[in-house]
Amino acid sequence: MTPAMRKFASAALIVGVFVFWELFCLVAGISELILPRPTRILAAFWEYAPAIWPHAWQTLYTTLVGFVCGVAIGLSLGVLIGSSRLAYDTAYPLLVGISSIPKVAVVPIFVLWFGAGTVPAILTAMIICIFPIVVNVATGIATVEPELEDVMRSLKASKWEILWNVGLPRSMPYFFASLKVAITLSFVGSVIAETVASNKGVGNMMMIASSSFNVPLVFSGLMVLAVMGVSLYALFSLIERRMAGWAMRKSN
């Protein structure tokens, strides 16, 4: 298969799924209250667009702010843990413990501390994306080939010089790969927080729409989230290819 054909195939599959969905609903006569047709969802999106925008912005804003904070914390923790055996052994169990807590469970605590609204959404988006970044960056740094480290040490390079010249660049592919996972997780975090405790955001909008049985609007919310998620994923894939393309061994 040529690359063009492969692209066409995956696009055809996506379109096919929606066409099947549409036809299935029509043929089986499924109620709009259960599963609205894609065309109805688009129509609802068009109809409610002015009302959806502020919610979409809110969700995007909390996700991105949470994500940026998460990346800053995750990257520094990852560098620390990856470059020091002591920090690794000390902090890793705690980190695993924290990461295994379902993040939905901490939203009420954030609400208790900061009140409902923007802050819990940002914090949830933040903590949910820290762990994969830490693990990836730490792995990248900790798995520097011992021979390479010996070469550097025989040149009397300081720990800092080894980290800067070898450890950090080496962990970049891991870091950017984790960003793609992290941005999607951040969306999960902010939408959960909005659903539980906020009067703004796509999550909140979907809650209200579902309680008034406006099912097409619920699905429009889902669509907005999907579009934002996919766009950010694509953006970070692009950044990854620019920044760490050497790891993918493209010959141009």
Added chain:
Amino acid sequence: MTDDRFVHLERVGVTFGTGKTRTEALTPTDLAIKRGDFVALVGPSGCGKSTILKLISELLKPSTGNIFFGGRELGAKPLRVGMAFQSASLLPWMTVRDNVMLPLKIVPPFKKDYRAERHRAFRDRADALLAQVGLEDFADKSPWQLSGGMMQRANLCRALIHDPDLLLLDEPFGALDQFTREELWQTLQDLWIDRGSTVILVTHDLREAAYLANRICVMSPRPGRIVEDRAVDFVRPRAIDITFEPEFARLVQDLRRLIVGAPKPPKADAA
């Protein structure tokens, strides 16, 4: 005097662990290496050949004894070392040229000029060295676009770019095929004749040791010690053809006997 003992190990021993897990990696050993000499360390696996290299490059501290360098105790004066291992371990995110220039970024006195000179004098320096090993057309390539032999050539360049007092090679050609290996022997010989640096080469390959070195130290199985110290005086530059001379074969055979014992006669019932 100090030139005769450019590198001097005095009763240097290494043990790992304590109590029951205590293992002796190197029994107290004396070894003096002349400035500008080319010494090969050969011996069975795990005999402590690499340990000696790590001691001299200060990657490892001796458990007993002292190491002197140029007459002074190691550590008193910064010793400029170039090292190359069996895996070329070039950095995949840099071009071959930037890989070769890496030591200039770290080792004084080059370090302070790195920013200013990386596109001028240092670049020319790297290119000249790359040309010397036949990689002039590959300076801007990525390491993974090179063959195994080319990577080792670049690895040698990286070990030499900062004019080390001492070049330490740990099985640098171990992963290469026979033809590439012999090609690189010649490259290394040329570099050594050209630069006159002191070289210590650790190898399993007795032909490699005999072809390249001025002096071969044979080590016993673990815990290692030097059991034979032999001068090799074939005329330089040595052509690859000398490896077929009877004298060369005899030397390799002698070394082999010292390491694995006398060869057993083939079984009579084989036919």
